[in-house]
Amino acid sequence: MKIYIALQRIILSAFIAVPKRIPVGGQAVIEGVLMKGPEHWGLAVREPGGSIWLKAWLGSDWLKNGIWKYPIIRGFATMVEMMRIGMRALSISAEISLGEEDKISPLEMAGAIAVAIFAVAGLFVALPMLVSEYLTFLLGLxxxxxNIMEGILRGVIFVGYVAMIGLWKDIQQVFAYHGAEHKTINAYENDAELTPESVAKFSRIHRRCGTSFLLVVIFVSIIVFSAIGGGSLLWRIGSRVLLLPFVIGISYEFIKGASNSETWGRYCIMPALSLQYITTREPRLDQIEVALAALDLALNPEAAGQDSGGSQLEIDG
Incomplete structure (x- = not known):
């Protein structure tokens, strides 16, 4: 059961992490929210007793140096960093929200990660590829x-998967915190009063959401993989693995440009934004309160220690 819970969160983290370095970004975790400020991360989790557990740490600065700061390369590097920090936050939030009795051991988490990797590879990579190969043989495509068929199948499977897990009560709770994260960031970026009541009036849809990013990745992959020519099934698998960092980098730059545009960008990412109505839920005021606590911690790390005994400030080496 504990591995099942961990597996849910690991797979879900890939769909809700915000894949870019921005002044403020975020991710929903178990009973909480992770926020990224200019320099620090802030994690706020609702404890079983009702109090808010806080943790802040200084982010690593390797993304600002060397080749990692250049266009396209920075996109893949940022995704790797967001996944690394997101997994850490999910693990911490699981321990806090589930309590000692349901605490997930490192071995169980490692097992869940391994299962998640194979599940994602099979569902979103191998299955669309094999089906498109069969249809090509059957219909002479x-x-x-x-490649277009493969991309469409991957998109349909992705949307269907997200819609299906959204039926589970536990995931609906995570989606509500996802909505709280978006509302809080929207309020912050509009210089609104940062109270639960004020934040609740804002949209739960945000341009830089990782859900939108993943749909853009699917679209870009169709273009890139169509340009490299045909080949055997082994070649297709290998080329997709090798070109994945490039596809992610291109997608990152597109999302970055679209997010800063009030004209073409708004219309280009509109289909991707609509998916957020599936991956978010309208949050309660107490869930928005948690998101606000995470934001305050990311922007004001010296605030760590003002809440429960678990509150602390760490340096992430």
């Missing part, structure tokens, strides 16, 4: 048609 061209190389371009095969």
């Amino acid at each position: 061209t190389h371009l048609s095969k």
Whole structure:
């Protein structure tokens, strides 16, 4: 059961992490929210007793140095960093929200990660590829048609998967915190009063959401993989693995440009934004309170220690 819970969160983290370095970004975790400020991370989790557990740490600065700061490369590097920090936050939030009795051991978490990797690879990579290969054999599709079909299948599977897990009560709770995170960031970026009542009036949809990013990745992959020519099934698998960092980097730059545009960008990412109506829920005021606590901690790390005994400030080496 504990591995099942961990597996849910690991797979879900790939769909809700915000994949770019921005002044303020965030991710929903178990009974809480992770926020990223200019320099610090802030994690706020609702404890079983009702209090808010806080943790802040200084982010690593390797993304600002060397080749990692250049266009396209920075996109993949930022995704790796967000996944690393997101997994850490999910693990911590699981321990806090589930309590000592349901605490997930490192071995159980490692097992859940391994299962998640194989599940994602099979569901979102292998299955669309094999189905498109079969349809190509059956219908005599061209190389371009095969790649378009593969991309469409991957998108349909992704949307269907997100919609399906959204039926589970535990995931609905995470989606509500996802909505709280978006509302809080929208309020902050509009210089609104940062109270639960004020934040609740804002939209739960946000341009920089990781859900939108993943749909853009699917679209970009169709273009990139169609351009490299055909080949055997082994070649197709290998080329997708090798070109994945490039696809992610291109998608990152597109989202970055679209997020800063009030004209073309708004319309280009509109289909991707609509998916957030599935991956978010309207949050309660107490959930918004947690998101606000995480934001305050990310922007004001010296505030660590003002809440429960678990509150602390760490340096992430």
